[in-house]
Amino acid sequence: MGVQLQIEWDLQDHGWAVCRISEGPAKAELVVSYCTDGLADLLASIGSLYGASQTARFFFDSEPTEIRWVLRDQGADVGVSIYSFPDLAISLELPDEDGRLLWACTQSRSQLAHVLLEAAQRVLREHGEDGYLAKWTMHPFPVAILQDLRRLHLHHDRCDLAHDMTVPPK
Numbered sequence: 001m002g003v004q005l006q007i008e009w010d011l012q013d014h015g016w017a018v019c020r021i022s023e024g025p026a027k028a029e030l031v032v033s034y035c036t037d038g039l040a041d042l043l044a045s046i047g048s049l050y051g052a053s054q055t056a057r058f059f060f061d062s063e064p065t066e067i068r069w070v071l072r073d074q075g076a077d078v079g080v081s082i083y084s085f086p087d088l089a090i091s092l093e094l095p096d097e098d099g100r101l102l103w104a105c106t107q108s109r110s111q112l113a114h115v116l117l118e119a120a121q122r123v124l125r126e127h128g129e130d131g132y133l134a135k136w137t138m139h140p141f142p143v144a145i146l147q148d149l150r151r152l153h154l155h156h157d158r159c160d161l162a163h164d165m166t167v168p169p170k
């Protein structure tokens with residue numbers, strides 16, 4: 001077994017969250033505001049790689065920092081790069097290379113999807129849909145997007161790990 005990718009979505013009060021990603025000694029801690037629907041965007045971007053998309057891009061609004069995720073379909077693997085730009089108001093049109101690279105890794109699509117699903121389910125188990133909305137305020141917990149990604153993962157990836165089915169399939 002290689003070093004395990006870990007992702008934690010730490011929902012905080014008043015529309016903030018901290019997304020922690022680690023792989024052995026490599027760690028990144030990303031501050032996320034509710035100006036975008038960060039958890040939904042993260043789940044949906046992985047989901048898009050099961051279709052025709054070769055690359056998925058989205059950003060967290062870290063007020064005013066832009067935290068840009070770039071996911072690249074590399075066959076069975078996904079390349080993940082995360083960049084930061086100091087001012088979102090002017091950076092959205094800038095190329096990735098202009099940002100500061102905070103994180104880079106390559107993971108199997110299966111493991112990435114699995115770890116993300118687990119992270120999202122942990123949030124839901126801890127807070128429930130009502131508790132999530134009370135803290136995140138601008139967006140409800142992304143139940144449908146979680147269901148979509150889980151369905152894609154179970155159908156297309158040969159994942160032998162256990163899957164939390166607290167949210168029933170659609």
Ligand SMILES: [Zn+2]
Binds near residue numbers: 110114159163
């Ligand atoms: Zn799995």
